Amino acid sequence: MTTMITAIAIDDEPKAIKVIEHHASKIEHLQLVAHFYNADDALQFLRQNPIDFIFLDINMPNVSGMEMLNKLQHQPLIVFTTAYSEYALESYNFNAVDYLLKPFELDRFQLAIKKVEERLESTKYNSSYFFIKDGFKTIKIAFEDILHIKGSGNYLDIVTDGKSFSPRMTFTEIVEKLPASQFVRVHQSYVINISKIDKIENNHVSIGEHKIPVGNRYKTPFLKRLGLG
Structure with a gap:
């Protein structure tokens, strides 16, 4: 049986959230448990709720995705989502699992989920x-x-x-x-x-x-x- 994995999505654009929700609904073992339109609300949730990974937009007003990560003591796995390819190199400083360039289709989304599963599997021995x-x-x-x-x-x-x-x-x-x-x-x-x-x-x-x-x-x-x- 495939293990259920949990995620949240953070993006200031409602249309981007809807795309993630739509793609996530196609993957049975993925649960998108919450979504947020700003980093502050997401930070409050993350400090008190365990999840496996985050779909995180980089270019957000007030607090960017990367600035948000610097405020977290413990980071879940990260899949960055952005419309700007110039952030790709910097994103890997955060040990990101993947980098989805908007707009992304379901097959590319599924590939990102597969990478998350592989990363989770490789770190299982630290989580017993x-x-x-x-x-x-x-x-x-x-x-x-x-x-x-x-x-x-x-x-x-x-x-x-x-x-x-x-x-x-x-x-x-x-x-x-x-x-x-x-x-x-x-x-x-x-x-x-x-x-x-x-x-x-x-x-x-x-x-x-x-x-x-x-x-x-x-x-x-x-x-x-x-x-x-």
């Missing part, structure tokens, strides 16, 4: 676990063992099967570590492991004995992520 500090101990946690994570100020509750950890770490910091293919945000304070979901009912997700609330602003992208929206 992470470490947290617990007093004087350093503990390894496998992503596949996590049920859900709750943020509370400068601390987290990381819940696994039979165990819970409360490291001093912000919600933004943990979101940046999570592989977007496995995790989805369902609430201002909760991220869940998609593979652990048992049931969705009355604005709650059941994972074993845990009931996690689904916030109104996260409900539509969450259901869309599961193919239910």
Whole structure:
């Protein structure tokens, strides 16, 4: 089974967003979870939501695509989209996966997605676990063992099967570590492991004995992520 990959699109031109949405709808294992017309709104989303990659326009007013990337601590993979070929060389300073020159057709778009998949596959070995500090101990946690994570100020509750950890770490910091293919945000304070979901009912997700609330602003992208929206 092909792994679902997630993306957002950032472009100040509505027509350009519509082209990306149209092409994305033709690829079953690609989920365009959100789109933005300016860098500031996209930055706010990216700091709190894990995704695999960004379709990013370079030439935008106020904050350009490249200026936006310099503001991110953790960068998802990047597919640049632009009408100006002179940006191509500079774009590769950001280790871009691909560079789509507008207007681009579906076959060229599909090639970019294939390159994203190859890059994701090549970095998989870095995405199976992470470490947290617990007093004087350093503990390894496998992503596949996590049920859900709750943020509370400068601390987290990381819940696994039979165990819970409360490291001093912000919600933004943990979101940046999570592989977007496995995790989805369902609430201002909760991220869940998609593979652990048992049931969705009355604005709650059941994972074993845990009931996690689904916030109104996260409900539509969450259901869309599961193919239910």
